[in-house]
Amino acid sequence: MRLVNRQWVLRSHPHGWPEPGNWELVRTEAPSPGPGQVLLRALYLSVDPYMRGRISGRATYAPPVPLGGVMVGAAVAEVVQSDDPGFAAGDVVEHAGFGWQEYAVSDGRALRKVDPSLGPVSTALGVLGMNGLTAYFGLLDVCHPRPGETVVVSGAAGATGSIAGQIARIAGCRVVGIAGSARKVAWLTGDLGFDAAVDYKAAGDLRAALAKHCPDGIDCYFDNVGGPVTDAVLSLLALRARIAVCGQIALYNEADFAPVGPRELRYLIAKRARAEGFLVFDYGDRYGEGLARLSRWVRVGDLNYQETVYEGIDNVPQALIDMMGGENVGKMVVRVGD
Numbered sequence: 001m002r003l004v005n006r007q008w009v010l011r012s013h014p015h016g017w018p019e020p021g022n023w024e025l026v027r028t029e030a031p032s033p034g035p036g037q038v039l040l041r042a043l044y045l046s047v048d049p050y051m052r053g054r055i056s057g058r059a060t061y062a063p064p065v066p067l068g069g070v071m072v073g074a075a076v077a078e079v080v081q082s083d084d085p086g087f088a089a090g091d092v093v094e095h096a097g098f099g100w101q102e103y104a105v106s107d108g109r110a111l112r113k114v115d116p117s118l119g120p121v122s123t124a125l126g127v128l129g130m131n132g133l134t135a136y137f138g139l140l141d142v143c144h145p146r147p148g149e150t151v152v153v154s155g156a157a158g159a160t161g162s163i164a165g166q167i168a169r170i171a172g173c174r175v176v177g178i179a180g181s182a183r184k185v186a187w188l189t190g191d192l193g194f195d196a197a198v199d200y201k202a203a204g205d206l207r208a209a210l211a212k213h214c215p216d217g218i219d220c221y222f223d224n225v226g227g228p229v230t231d232a233v234l235s236l237l238a239l240r241a242r243i244a245v246c247g248q249i250a251l252y253n254e255a256d257f258a259p260v261g262p263r264e265l266r267y268l269i270a271k272r273a274r275a276e277g278f279l280v281f282d283y284g285d286r287y288g289e290g291l292a293r294l295s296r297w298v299r300v301g302d303l304n305y306q307e308t309v310y311e312g313i314d315n316v317p318q319a320l321i322d323m324m325g326g327e328n329v330g331k332m333v334v335r336v337g338d
């Protein structure tokens with residue numbers, strides 16, 4: 001029996017915010033696995049901010065998705081059929097290059113087995129996957145937090161920020177989150193153990209609101225968003241502060257690139273601060289270390305997480321758009337199979 005594979009292909013480049021019409025859902029025949037390959041069926045598809053760069057038509061740190069090409073993206077999938085002795089039908093795996101589709105073939109080297117005893121398998125896309133690893137290496141290796149220091153995290157209620165803030169708490173720091181709603185702020189301080197959190201949309205004078213929670217200045221800043229939020233943070237840095245530039249989502253949907261430049265770098269001079277961009281992929285040879293520690297923290301209850309789950313392959317583009325608009329708490333994923 002031939003399997004039908006529904007795939008989202010890119011039809012046009014967005015100008016500003018994407019719309020679902022930038023993609024088309026097409027039906028094709030599922031691929032057949034060749035020698036040494038496995039056939040995979042998607043259970044959860046990931047939506048991530050980096051995807052905005054891939055549909056821009058311009059090369060970022062990776063090539064863009066061509067028009068007519070299947071949209072990129074990671075998935076958690078079930079092995080349907082295997083010609084690789086390392087994998088058996090029924091195994092659950094994570095595949096960073098799966099794409100927005102229902103079926104894909106792969107060789108085993110691209111796959112990571114998922115341990116369902118650690119929690120819902122979807123966590124392999126979030127806290128026990130790319131977001132957890134980004135938070136782990138960005139906070140510990142770029143920010144180098146010390147016990148007692150003040151750590152500020154922007155995008156703090158998102159997939160990466162919520163983990164970065166909790167790792168800072170585990171490291172013995174004072175943690176202040178910045179997020180975009182009262183509900184998110186309550187989650188950060190109530191469930192995740194942040195010392196304080198600020199709703200940047202309701203704060204009015206964000207600098208003043210942050211200054212109240214950071215009386216000795218900000219030693220580490222894990223930046224997921226850039227833009228005006230980061231402008232406010234930079235004016236409050238402590239001496240020899242460290243900034244991990246993880247993402248700049250406030251700028252990704254600007255139609256004609258950023259309306260303003262990094263105006264506030266002058267604050268780095270007086271404070272002898274250091275800002276460093278990083279990509280999680282640079283730490284590929286240490287993923288085992290990161291996943292082992294993240295898994296242990298989840299198992300013993302030190303690391304909490306939440307997921308926002310959309311249903312059905314029809315809703316994948318909308319999930320991406322809603323995530324960038326702040327509709328998610330924690331990691332946004334789309335369930336496409338049982």
Ligand SMILES: NC(=O)c1ccc[n+]([C@@H]2O[C@H](COP(=O)([O-])OP(=O)(O)OC[C@H]3O[C@@H](n4cnc5c(N)ncnc54)[C@H](OP(=O)(O)O)[C@@H]3O)[C@@H](O)[C@H]2O)c1
Nearest residue numbers: 049134158159160179180224225247248249250279280326
């Ligand atoms: N360097 C790396 O290797 C790497 C790896 C993964 C992710 N990243 C980056 O990390 C950041 C977070 O990614 P994620 O996957 O964890 O997404 P996420 O935080 O789960 O979701 C994105 C969040 O960004 C916030 N946001 C959107 N527009 C904003 C704006 N103008 N100002 C402030 N906040 C805004 C929204 O929350 P609010 O409701 O709070 O506005 C939204 O929920 C992104 O910038 C991404 O590109 C980098």
